[in-house]
Amino acid sequence: MRYVVKKLITLIMTLFLVSAAAFLAFQVIPGDVVTSILGTEATPEREEQLREELGLNDPPVTRYLNWMGGVLRGDLGVSYRYSKNMNEMMPVTELIGDKMPVTLWLAALSLVLIVALSIPLGVIWARSKSHFLDAAFGVATQTAMAIPSFFLGILVTYLFGIVFRMFAPGGYVSYKEDFGAFLGYLLFPALSLAIPKIAMTARFLRNSMLTELGADYVRTAYGKGCTRRRVMYGHVLRNALMPVVTFLGMIIAEIVAGSIVIEQVFALPGIGRLLISSISNRDLPVVEILILYITFVVIFVYFLVDILYRVIDPRISGK
Numbered sequence: 001m002r003y004v005v006k007k008l009i010t011l012i013m014t015l016f017l018v019s020a021a022a023f024l025a026f027q028v029i030p031g032d033v034v035t036s037i038l039g040t041e042a043t044p045e046r047e048e049q050l051r052e053e054l055g056l057n058d059p060p061v062t063r064y065l066n067w068m069g070g071v072l073r074g075d076l077g078v079s080y081r082y083s084k085n086m087n088e089m090m091p092v093t094e095l096i097g098d099k100m101p102v103t104l105w106l107a108a109l110s111l112v113l114i115v116a117l118s119i120p121l122g123v124i125w126a127r128s129k130s131h132f133l134d135a136a137f138g139v140a141t142q143t144a145m146a147i148p149s150f151f152l153g154i155l156v157t158y159l160f161g162i163v164f165r166m167f168a169p170g171g172y173v174s175y176k177e178d179f180g181a182f183l184g185y186l187l188f189p190a191l192s193l194a195i196p197k198i199a200m201t202a203r204f205l206r207n208s209m210l211t212e213l214g215a216d217y218v219r220t221a222y223g224k225g226c227t228r229r230r231v232m233y234g235h236v237l238r239n240a241l242m243p244v245v246t247f248l249g250m251i252i253a254e255i256v257a258g259s260i261v262i263e264q265v266f267a268l269p270g271i272g273r274l275l276i277s278s279i280s281n282r283d284l285p286v287v288e289i290l291i292l293y294i295t296f297v298v299i300f301v302y303f304l305v306d307i308l309y310r311v312i313d314p315r316i317s318g319k
Contacts, residue, residue, distance in 0.1 A: 007306065011299045018295045019288060023064045026284050033080050033282040054080065067288065077285040081278070092285050101175055102270035105183065107255045109190035114251060118198045122205030123237060144199035153192040153265035160188055170267050189266040193259060197251045204247050208240040249305030253298040
């Protein structure tokens with residue numbers, strides 16, 4: 001319990017520091033949000049009025065504390081650039097809530113593909129006694145890890161979208177309109193995200209299993225008459241998966257960050273594209289919340305991995 005409380009305090013402090021750093025960064029980078037909203041033809045009077053409305057005339061510390069106080073109350077503020085109509089700005093909660101499911105489902109599909117494909121491939125690779133198959137796996141995984149995600153997205157689009165016509169490039173369907181078609185379109189961006197991670201996880205699992213196969217308990221199990229299948233799946237794989245769990249935590253964190261590029265390639269209206277456009281438009285309320293979201297996901301995933309690792313291996317529960 002003490003460990004959990006300590007981790008939660010660390011999580012909160014990290015979120016606070018990241019939010020302060022992001023706010024500070026927007027105070028020093030060039031550009032003016034008022035000019036971005038009104039354009040260069042606005043009168044000085046209108047610019048000053050908008051500054052007052054947005055609270056931009058207050059000292060930076062006051063603005064940060066006001067914003068943080070609103071976040072703690074559940075009020076995330078309004079976007080500087082997006083609006084419901086000519087007279088009403090879009091609440092950040094509503095803006096992000098509409099785009100969050102796209103990114104979450106993209107990450108979920110990617111994780112399913114990674115787990116479903118990397119573990120069998122890693123086991124087959126570890127069990128293989130063929131030098132040719134070992135070399136083929138090595139070249140394939142090395143190549144998959146070396147290809148940049150944006151280029152991989154282009155290859156997937158060309159191969160599955162143009163050559164095999166399995167989906168229409170740019171033909172995104174909203175989850176609100178047709179959830180099945182939505183998942184069908186997301187499958188290909190998810191594949192682009194997952195392929196390098198599948199290669200990394202399979203290679204990591206294979207090396208972990210080979211290490212376990214040389215352990216004393218494996219020889220003892222064979223000496224007691226255990227079959228190769230029982231030794232491989234009942235002992236070796238279980239122990240080899242423990243470090244892989246930690247590695248998968250890192251993979252999830254990378255998926256969250258990597259989705260920003262993939263969303264651009266496949267024109268997905270997720271939080272990645274929203275973050276890029278909000279940074280360009282100096283939409284601070286939106287950027288702050290998205291940075292906090294990404295930070296929270298990364299830290300929380302590592303927190304869950306630590307807890308899961310202790311559950312899997314009770315020997316370290318008391319440390």
